[in-house]
Amino acid sequence: MTRRPIPHAEPDPPSPTARAARPGAALRALEERLGHRFRDPALLARALTHGSRGEGEDNQRLEFLGDRVLGLVIAEALLEADPEAPEGLIAPRLNALVRRETCAAIAREIGLGEGLKLGRSEMLSGGRRKEALLADAMEAVVAALYLDGGLPVARAAVLRLWGPRIASAPRDARDAKTALQEWAQARGLPPPAYALLDREGPDHAPLFAIEARLATGETARATGSTKRAAEHEAAAALLQRLQP
Known part of the structure; x- marks a missing residue:
């Protein structure tokens, strides 16, 4: 009797959720620049998703959290760098380091705009270069780092990215x-x-x-x-x- 070969079962195709969570080359490159390999790549993808995309979760809540994490890390670094400085000198330095313009500049340095997930209207209007979108996404990425790896991971990334600016911040940084x-x-x-x-x-x-x-x-x-x-x-x- 001729035996028929047992057909090999084809693996089920990945679900849309799994495909979304699987990092692409752009996200992997960004992880390298951030110095952290995400256990949950979907966090990083969400941090790069603008509300104009209109699908699933955007980065607004992450932006809110990242703003606080960034402020904490920068404040700690400034106090450690200048233990004798009064609050009146520390606060302006902090404001200069966490303001929109600085966050957007950091985002440009690491090519964050290339990975932004934007709606059609924002794409057509040059959203990848808009200062507000870049700054918001940068704060959201800080939150994603915090949620994925805890405060030590977020702190290490922030100090690496903001380090030169922290070191060169003028003693009197009043605007x-x-x-x-x-x-x-x-x-x-x-x-x-x-x-x-x-x-x-x-x-x-x-x-x-x-x-x-x-x-x-x-x-x-x-x-x-x-x-x-x-x-x-x-x-x-x-x-x-x-x-x-």
Whole structure:
């Protein structure tokens, strides 16, 4: 009697969930830059998912958590680096290191924009280069690191990525807007006012023109990629004019 060969069972195809959790080359490259191999790659994928995607969970909740984790790690590092510094000097340094512009700059350095999962509208409007999206995703990635490996993993990644900026943070890191306001208050003047003069450029690369004004009539103008950046530049220009 001829025996028929027993057919080999074909493995079941991976489920959509398993396929989503399986990291691709882009995520693996990002893991290398972060210095951490995720036990749950879906966490990293979610950290890169913008709300415009419109499917499943986005990175908003992770962004909320990552902002707090980042602040804790940076605050610890600043206190350790300068044990004698008063809170009044530490706080401005912290603000400078965790603000949107810094988070976006770190995101660009590690190529985070390449891995962002965006909806069609954001893709067409240059979302991978938008400062707000990059900053939010960077904070979400910090949260993903924390959830996947705990505070030691998140701390190690943050200190590696932010380390040069922490080391070079000026002792007096008050921003120009704060310094200009203090200058005005010391002379009994109301706070400076900031007026938007112009906005040009595409949505993903806008340029804002801002004028800083004092009640005494002194003004200075500057441009920046965000309103806040332009305000800081205008304040710095006005301070330079007031304090030759």
